[in-house]
Amino acid sequence: MTDAIVVEGLVKRFGATTALDGVDLTVTEGSVLGLLGPNGAGKTTVVRILTTLLLADAGRAEVVGLDVVRDADAVRASIGLTGQYAAVDEYLTGFENLEMVGRLYHLRKGEARSRAGELLERFDLSDAADRPAKTYSGGMRRRLDIAASLINRPRVLFLDEPTTGLDPRSRLAMWEFIAELADGGTTILLTTQYLEEADRLADRMVVIDRGKVIARGTGDELKAQVGGQRLEFTLARAVDIVEATKRLRPLAVDEPRSDEQSRRLSLPVRGGTEVLAEALRRLEGSGVEVLDVGLRRPDLDDVFLTLTGHAAEEAGDVDDETREPDRTTTGREPAPTAGSTR
Amino acid sequence: MTTLAMAVSDSLTITRRNLIKVKRVPDLIVFATLSPIMFVLLFRYVFGSAIPVPGGLSYAEFLLPGIFAQTVIFGSTITGASLAEDLQKGLIDRFRSLPMARSAVLVGRTVADLGLNVLTIAVMMITGLLVGWRIHTSVGEAILGVLLLLVFAYAMSWVMALVGLLVRTPEVVNNASFIVIFPITFIANTFVPIDNFPPVLKTFAEWNPVSAVVQGARELFGNVVPGTPPPESWALQNPVLYVFIWVVGFLVIFVPLSVRTYRRTASR
Numbered sequence: 192m193t194d195a196i197v198v199e200g201l202v203k204r205f206g207a208t209t210a211l212d213g214v215d216l217t218v219t220e221g222s223v224l225g226l227l228g229p230n231g232a233g234k235t236t237v238v239r240i241l242t243t244l245l246l247a248d249a250g251r252a253e254v255v256g257l258d259v260v261r262d263a264d265a266v267r268a269s270i271g272l273t274g275q276y277a278a279v280d281e282y283l284t285g286f287e288n289l290e291m292v293g294r295l296y297h298l299r300k301g302e303a304r305s306r307a308g309e310l311l312e313r314f315d316l317s318d319a320a321d322r323p324a325k326t327y328s329g330g331m332r333r334r335l336d337i338a339a340s341l342i343n344r345p346r347v348l349f350l351d352e353p354t355t356g357l358d359p360r361s362r363l364a365m366w367e368f369i370a371e372l373a374d375g376g377t378t379i380l381l382t383t384q385y386l387e388e389a390d391r392l393a394d395r396m397v398v399i400d401r402g403k404v405i406a407r408g409t410g411d412e413l414k415a416q417v418g419g420q421r422l423e424f425t426l427a428r429a430v431d432i433v434e435a436t437k438r439l440r441p442l443a444v445d446e447p448r449s450d451e452q453s454r455r456l457s458l459p460v461r462g463g464t465e466v467l468a469e470a471l472r473r474l475e476g477s478g479v480e481v482l483d484v485g486l487r488r489p490d491l492d493d494v495f496l497t498l499t500g501h502a503a504e505e506a507g508d509v510d511d512e513t514r515e516p517d518r519t520t521t522g523r524e525p526a527p528t529a530g531s532t533r
Numbered sequence: 534m535t536t537l538a539m540a541v542s543d544s545l546t547i548t549r550r551n552l553i554k555v556k557r558v559p560d561l562i563v564f565a566t567l568s569p570i571m572f573v574l575l576f577r578y579v580f581g582s583a584i585p586v587p588g589g590l591s592y593a594e595f596l597l598p599g600i601f602a603q604t605v606i607f608g609s610t611i612t613g614a615s616l617a618e619d620l621q622k623g624l625i626d627r628f629r630s631l632p633m634a635r636s637a638v639l640v641g642r643t644v645a646d647l648g649l650n651v652l653t654i655a656v657m658m659i660t661g662l663l664v665g666w667r668i669h670t671s672v673g674e675a676i677l678g679v680l681l682l683l684v685f686a687y688a689m690s691w692v693m694a695l696v697g698l699l700v701r702t703p704e705v706v707n708n709a710s711f712i713v714i715f716p717i718t719f720i721a722n723t724f725v726p727i728d729n730f731p732p733v734l735k736t737f738a739e740w741n742p743v744s745a746v747v748q749g750a751r752e753l754f755g756n757v758v759p760g761t762p763p764p765e766s767w768a769l770q771n772p773v774l775y776v777f778i779w780v781v782g783f784l785v786i787f788v789p790l791s792v793r794t795y796r797r798t799a800s801r
Contacts, residue, residue: 274627
């Protein structure tokens with residue numbers, strides 16, 4: 192199979208900050224790559240270089256066999272881009288937005304209009320087609336934005352944090368749309384902060400941090416690298432952490448982590464729900480009061496803690512990805528807890 | 534499609550998009566025309582009684598071409614503010630990721646703003662006729678007068694396009710251009726005759742292209758008294774030619790510079 196995207200040794204600096212420090216990656220034609228990393232890791236910078244918006248300082252990148260600098264126009268004709276926030280014209284209606292983009296892809300008028308109608312239908316926006324996009328909800332704008340990037344039936348689609356800021360229902364709907372596109376054979380490069388999202392949609396993942404690739408592989412390979420499951424306790428009293436750690440340590444396959452302030456104790460374990468039962472048995476009669484316990488699969492935080500030694504949220508220091516004002520309030524959501532007792 | 538046909542078609546698409554906004558946000562037009570009407574009325578009736586005009590011309594006749602010039606020049610700031618807004622909202626990113634002509638976003642913007650200026654001038658001319666301003670020349674000359682104003686404003690739009698792409702915040706574009714445009718439209722023959730200006734200001738006013746735009750418009754509308762002594766500077770003796778030189782200069786410098794900046798710009 193051929194590669195739809197090839198990136199070699201990409202370097203990008205913004206003033207004194209190095210946003211990308213030699214990134215290599217490839218995306219097989221027809222597959223979905225999840226580009227994972229915290230705010231400021233360089234995900235958006237990679238997307239911007241691949242979509243011809245930004246010039247790299249070193250390295251090279253090809254999309255559908257075309258150099259993104261030398262053949263920029265040909266690249267633009269074969270890609271679709273949905274940026275971090277919905278780039279729709281709020282004064283135009285949904286239909287007008289899509290028609291305009293179609294015309295700018297140089298579709299004939301009739302074709303642009305029929306394609307616009309088709310995509311509005313497909314993204315459940317037909318009812319809102321003649322309303323200015325100003326009146327759309329966040330989820331609707333995002334859908335309109337993705338629809339716009341599909342006007343030209345792109346061979347490669349770039350989705351930069353397509354679900355950031357969406358409520359859970361819109362997020363699920365968005366996942367379905369993306370999965371459908373992938374099934375249709377579109378090559379997709381998807382950036383996300385959510386391991387769960389990448390897990391669901393991506394065939395392969397690349398994790399970047401501070402402009403460097405720190406891990407790559409399938410979701411399972413990454414999780415294996417991170418070390419499987421974790422048992423997480425929230426205790427009623429911080430003083431109990433010592434006693435609980437003492438009793439539970441034999442079950443852990445690696446060093447337990449604890450945090451006094453949140454009264455949390457976290458143990459890397461193997462063995463599924465039996466371990467959970469065993470752990471609870473060991474705490475019986477100890478006087479340790481457990482508020483909450485759960486068996487968790489690793490999430491992006493764990494990937495980061497394991498691979499870099501720092502948490503995902505603290506990682507961002509490059510300012511190129513912190514534009515979205517509501518970003519901090521949307522926050523991260525933990526991955527679903529497998530076999531959780533919560 | 535040839536490159537040129539593509540550029541024209543893309544520019545038209547963008548112009549249409551910008552004009553739809555004008556249609557959807559009528560406040561835009563209301564305020565774009567209300568403030569010049571206010572200026573016409575204030576200057577005509579408040580200053581009009583106190584400002585003597587050479588040759589016994591009525592102040593309304595003297596004033597209106599000046600107000601026209603100031604207003605269309607202020608109209609050009611919309612170009613900068615709108616581009617800054619498009620940058621902020623990520624629309625420029627979308628456009629830059631499309632296989633469209635690199636000049637189209639800027640051409641479409643400046644052309645739409647030119648359209649807005651045509652409308653503004655029409656409203657002001659009607660207001661002017663109501664308060665005593667008259668055209669004393671042929672239709673052809675009057676049309677040339679309007680064109681002179683519009684062409685200069687269009688060239689200013691390209692200056693503002695660059696400002697908008699560099700400054701990136703619509704409010705800042707507005708404030709910054711106010712600081713520049715207010716003085717250049719006041720240190721000129723816009724509202725008062727320049728003969729009694731202090732020497733330095735007088736020289737500035739004589740060579741200020743805004744003065745030449747106003748002088749040219751006055752001559753083309755016939756708002757000068759025949760037989761008044763000719764202005765002292767070459768610029769004001771040959772206002773249309775002088776304005777033309779500035780327009781060509783602005784376009785030659787700022788069209789390529791703005792397009793180049795657009796190609797490299799990226800929202801942050």
